[in-house]
Amino acid sequence: MELFFVILFLASLCSFVLPDEQGEALYALRSSLNASSSQLADWNQNQVNPCTWSKVICDNNYKVTTVSLSNMGFPGTLSPKIGVLKALTTLTLQGNGITGKIPEEFGNLTSLTMLDLENNHLSGEIPASLGNLKRLNFLILNQNNLTGAIPPSLSNLQSLVSVQLASNGLTGQIPDQFFEVSKYNFTGNSLNCGLNFPHPCESNNGGSSSKPKVGIIVGIVGGILGILLLGGLLLFVWRGRHRGYKREVFVDVAGEVDRxxxxxxxxxxxxxxxxxxxxxxxxxxxxxxxxxxxxxxxxxxxxxxxxxxxxxxxxxxxxxxxxxxxxxxxxxxxxxxxxxxxxxxxxxxxxxxxxxFMQNLSVAYRLRELKPGETVLDWPTRKSVALGTARGLEYLHEHCNPKIIHRDVKAANVLLDEDFEAVVGDFGLAKLVDVRKTNVTTQVRGTMGHIAPEYLSTGKSSEKTDVFGYGIMLLELVTGQRAIDFSRLEEEDDVLLLDHVKKLQREKKLDAIVDRNLSRNYNIQEVEMMIQVALLCTQASPEDRPAMSEVVRMLEGEGLAERWEEWQHVEVTRRQEYERLQRRFDWGEDSIYNQDAIELSGGR
Structure with missing residues (x-):
């Protein structure tokens, strides 16, 4: 059974990190734009699904529909690989320092409705391939260094409502069809508007209403706004008189008397x-x-x-x-x-x-990102953080209606106030769960190494996915290490922190688990207790994990011994079964004809 869960987890992990053409195209764009290490830092080239990246929006089929990278100061060029994003509807890159040409491959973005490249340093001609963008509504190329004529193919764009080509070096004739667009701007070029046109030549803001008409419209709008403001004021006064008793609201904090x-x-x-x-x-x-x-x-x-x-x-x-x-x-x-x-x-x-503002920042910062002169979290503080975080999650799961599932519990999302009290952050951005509905999400939220296997493979989250993430956070507190660390490969060790700790725990090497920054200033019995709670929280099956209320009690010293003994019995049985199966598979090539092996493989 354990082998089955291992295979399931690895398969899910692989499906999550193997690259696809969407992720590769976006990462190529990030590279060509010369983004700094702090810009688009969550764009991971090893992550299959870019729908969780910042500045990216996807549809329900995980197809990228929007990429918005405005005013970020990119000094690079545009990657032609972006042309593979066939579902892309919005691409905005205005206000950067982008140089070079607009790639011909942009003409492959056949779902595009908005292309905004305003205020960059783009050069060369407007690609004729943009004439393929039949759904394009907004073409905004103002304030660049574009040259040459406007491609005749752009006359075929029947869906355009706005064409903005001002402040470039364009020459030649403006296509007649562009004067039928609601809004256009060709100022700051050397373009020929043609002869005897009964319309504004260089710019049009969507209509040329006369001043009297504008005055009438402004008057009407002003009157309506005045009426609405007066009505709103009267409503505010009335509600203040009749509902004044609701101005002060108190919420009880679970587990505390008179607070x-x-x-x-x-x-x-x-x-x-x-x-x-x-x-x-x-x-x-x-x-x-x-x-x-x-x-x-x-x-x-x-x-x-x-x-x-x-x-x-x-x-x-x-x-x-x-x-x-x-x-x-x-x-x-x-x-x-x-x-x-x-x-x-x-x-x-x-x-x-x-x-x-939390002046002591996050637990992750205090564990791994300290600046010179700053002190490391001592062991009593780490114990306090563990208990405080558990109480916060217990409140979200068991005292909120509807309950709230965090879905990204980790040391980086636990903040520290002025007294180094644990404060769970970002829970407000998690999905609010109605207990009457099945909670299947459209995209997996979370951080690799902290995500429960059933959530990763099915997209179905519950309170027990938070419990798994909390268990990994406990291991971060004990070890000071990240949930995934590829540098451990150099020591022929496990990349996943959970596997690393399990191995050392079986070998009774508890001291090797503890963060070296603690300089042996800790209680080994308390370390063992925290590791036991963490391993109970990170069991493969969500049904086997404790509720957060149970976790709180175990950290306070109630019920851990019995739960741990039960877990050890199950774990030893599973490991013995796994080793027995492994020995059968290791008999050698001829053993595949052994009847027991045939039955075993058939049963699987």
Whole structure:
């Protein structure tokens, strides 16, 4: 049975990391753009599914539909390999320093509806192959160094609603068909508009309404807005009078007596307010980056230090209202070991979340990324982090309605406040689970090495996928090592931290497991207890893993001995069966004709 799970896990792992043409094309684009190590850091060339990468959006069939890389300062060129993305509908690369030509292969992007390459340093002629993009609505090539004539093939683009070719070095005749487009701009070129045209020659912003008409429209719109504002003010006053008793809300924190955390209305921040707080989202203020986006350190006008998460791949069918409902639901999850949400900001194109700034950063930082002069986490703090994280996850699983599954539990997502108390972060970006529905996701969220095997292979998550990730995080606390580390191959050891620890545990080499930075300042019995809890949490079968409430009790010293003894009995039995099967398979070539071997293979 263990062999079956090993094979299943490895097969799932392979399917997750073997490259495909979408991932290869996007990674080739990243390389050709000369992205720095901090830019698009999660674009992994060994990862088969680029749908979890930042700046990339996919459809339900895992086909890349949107790549948005605006204003990132790329100095390189465009890769022709991007032409394989046949489902791509939106490609935006404006505001970079991209040089070279527009590849002919862009004409293969037959699903494209928007191509925005504005404000770069592109040169050469506009490829005639762009005439193949029959679905193209927006062609935006302003402010480049493009030369030559506008290809006649572009006259075939019947779906165009906007053509922006201003500030280039284009010459020749403007195709007549372009003057039928709603919006066009050809200024700043040496183009010939032709003779006797009864329309604006170089630019058109979608219509030339007269001033009186504009005044009438403005007056009507202003009147409507005034009525809406007055109605909104009256509604606000009425609700304030009739629902004043709801202004102060308290939420009980599970497991603690007489401790209540107050929270009121979430603050809705203005975009400009967060832009100023983060110094225009400066790279020097980046605290971290993950699958959901970058996190920036900021300081509000009143001096409050905050962390601003700028979401890059949030998809909300209902737009702003749906996002706000979800955020308000998440804000109800209040616990001392969960990161508190201060507020949010939405614009037509942006979604941002605002949290308190955690001055001691993450557990992963304190384990592996310390700067000179900073102290390593001591053993008592690591024990406290283990228990605090377990309590936070227990609250999400067992005290929230609907329950919340984190889906990416790891040391990097556990933050430390000023007292080094564990605070689970990013849970608000996980899927809110309705217990009445089957939770099958459209794409696997998480980090390799932390993902439970059943989630990786089926896409079905549950509380027990979090338990598995928590077990791996415990091993990170004990060892100080990453969940996957290919440098261990140099020592002929296991790449996966879980396998590495299992091996040393069987060999009774507990001291070899513990982080060397602790300099033997730890209690070996407590280390053994934490490893036992971790191994119970990372069993192959989700049904065998404990609930987080059980984990809390085991860390507090209740019930671990009995659970561990039961696990050892099962584990020894499985290992003996595995070794017996292995011996049969190792009999030699002639043994395949042995009847027992034939029956064994037939049964499998």
């Amino acid at each position: 209540r955390i107050a929270f009121g209305q979430l603050k809705r921040f203005a975009w400009r307010e967060l832009q100023l707080a983060s110094d225009n989202f400066s790279e020097k203020n980046v605290l971290g980056q993950g699958g959901f986006g970058k996190v920036y350190k900021g300081e509000l006008a009143d001096g409050t230090k905050v962390a601003v998460k700028r979401l890059t791949d949030y998809e909300s069918p209902g737009g702003d209202a749906a996002f706000q409902r979800e955020v308000e639901m998440i804000s109800v999850a209040v616990h001392r070991n969960l990161l508190r949400l201060i507020g949010f900001c939405t614009t037509p194109t942006e979604r941002l979340l605002v949290y308190p």
